[in-house]
Amino acid sequence: MIFDKLKKFDIVFDSPEVDCPPVYSSGDVVSGRVVLELSGESRVDSLKLHAEGFAKVHWTESRSAGSSTAYTQNYGDEVEYLNRREVLLQAGQSNNGEVTVLPAGKHEFPFSFQLPEETLVTSFEGKHGSIRYWVKVKLHRPWATVRKIKKEFTVIEPIDINTPALLAPQAGTKDKMARAWYRSFGQVSVTAKIDRKGYTPGEVIPVFAEFDNSTSRSVVPKAFIIQTQTFIARGTMKQKRSVVATLCGDIVGAKRRETWHGRAIKIPPVGPSILQCRIIKVEYMLKVCVDVPGTSKLCLELPLVIGTIPLHPFGSRTSSVSSQYSVNLEWLHMAIPEQPEPPPDYSSVVTEEEAEQRHNAVASQQAEDLSGILERPLMAFVQEFRFRPPPMYSEIDPNPQPINMRPRCMTC
Incomplete structure (x- = not known):
């Protein structure tokens, strides 16, 4: 036949x-x-x-x-x-x-x-x-x-981080009164800054932050890289959020202040940001939090864009993308490489205020469904990019500078 x-x-x-x-x-x-x-x-x-x-x-x-x-x-x-x-x-x-x-x-x-x-x-x-x-x-x-x-x-549509918008520093300040059962323990404040908005997988983000603990309790500063997948259809959206990297600082005692002089948090081999699709978006943020025992967390969010072309790229935009990086086919199974310490669930880094706000938003607008926001995440495809490794940063700066000043590269 x-x-x-x-x-x-x-x-x-x-x-x-x-x-x-x-x-x-x-x-x-x-x-x-x-x-x-x-x-x-x-x-x-x-x-x-x-x-x-x-x-x-x-x-x-x-x-x-x-x-x-x-x-x-x-x-x-x-x-x-x-x-x-x-x-x-x-x-x-x-x-x-x-x-x-x-x-x-x-x-x-x-x-x-x-x-x-x-x-x-x-x-x-x-x-x-x-x-x-x-x-x-x-x-x-x-x-x-x-x-x-x-x-x-x-x-893979290239995202070149060598643009003014993605090279701009990101900074913010946030504070709150720590209360439990109508009793005030004092104020906690956090100020954080990163060198730029755009990074590529494998790079290390030096986090410059100051934690002022005016309460009568010890607090624990932490930082997380969070990925948000948003799916949109018929005016309704579904979201999946996941913690892809974690940084835990030292305990800050009562009435004490702690400063991070470029504490390093490494970006794992996650997929790049997707911002141009009408129905699917993949976004990232750096979340710096202060965990106060007995009360809700204080969290400061700094936006991130994960690109594909690192600083001072060797390839050009007109050349084939495959000449700039290769793809690890493990992304088909949505796998992520093993990490020394697995990141926590997204629910563990959400403040009580954020959880209550999302609950009220769902109750007032049934069309907008965020029911999957606290489910365990499925990672986006994992990719391996080939580029020159970024410079290493020391976690302790021998010449500390104020938080509002641009950090000095420790390799220069």
């Missing part, structure tokens, strides 16, 4: 490195070949290629409609980024009605197409949505079932 003659049917992408999947960005050319291996002579009607790219979100919610009835509400949306068709082989009909005949052996059909010039969105896998790009090929033969094959490829 003709069906039995097809021994191999595969899609192979051209890659500059052996055993390394290619990575693309907007405007790049995707090329490769479709491989057919036949055990005998076979007739073929056509061989067609279809390249697609979509962002899709979907989730369901159960709602009560009375004491004895309930129904399930579905939410979903999608955005198309790529849709291109190409015919690799089309049989030429003759006067006798014959089709193309391929002899036994291996046959390769090359393909090549350019991704749209407008900005694409980085590939992503999340709990309630994904951003995927793929190539699908269909093989049509007389009196045989259509054979299909599909292979995904990765798109």
Whole structure:
């Protein structure tokens, strides 16, 4: 039978490195070949290629409609980024009605197409949505079932942190009165600053902070890098928040003050920020908190953007993205490398005020669902970027400076 003659049917992408999947960005050319291996002579009607790219979100919610009835509400949306068709082989009909005949052996059909010039969105896998790009090929033969094959490829839209907006320092101050059962223990304040807003995976963020504990109790300063995944459909959103890195400071005694002179918190190999998609967003923040026993936490949030092109990049924007960094395929399983100390659940770094505000917001606006905000997170895909390691920072500055002054690089 003709069906039995097809021994191999595969899609192979051209890659500059052996055993390394290619990575693309907007405007790049995707090329490769479709491989057919036949055990005998076979007739073929056509061989067609279809390249697609979509962002899709979907989730369901159960709602009560009375004491004895309930129904399930579905939410979903999608955005198309790529849709291109190409015919690799089309049989030429003759006067006798014959089709193309391929002899036994291996046959390769090359393909090549350019991704749209407008900005694409980085590939992503999340709990309630994904951003995927793929190539699908269909093989049509007389009196045989259509054979299909599909292979995904990765798109990473570069985010260059060498821009004024991402190089700007981020700073803030926050304070609160520590109270428990109508009893005041005094005021706690935190001031924090980081050198810039944009960083890349693997870099170390030196945190400059001052904790003023005017209470009668000891407090514990901490810092966290938090990732927020937001999925949007039909005017409703679903969020997943996760702590991806943790920094714990020394205990600050009562009526004492503690200063961080560039305490280091390292960014793990997480996916870059996604800010340009209408239905999926991935955002980051640095959260500096003071844990006061017996009362709620005091937290200060500083925005972060995780980029792909580090300071003083060696590659150019016009070159292929795959020449600037490689992709670890473990992101397909949403894995994250082992860490010396696993980060806590997001719920452990949320203040009571924040939890109460979110509860009231949900009660007043049923359409906005944040029910998944405190669930255990699923990580975005993990990627490995190749670039020169950032300079090392000492946790103790031999020449301490005031918090409002720019820190001196310890390697200079």
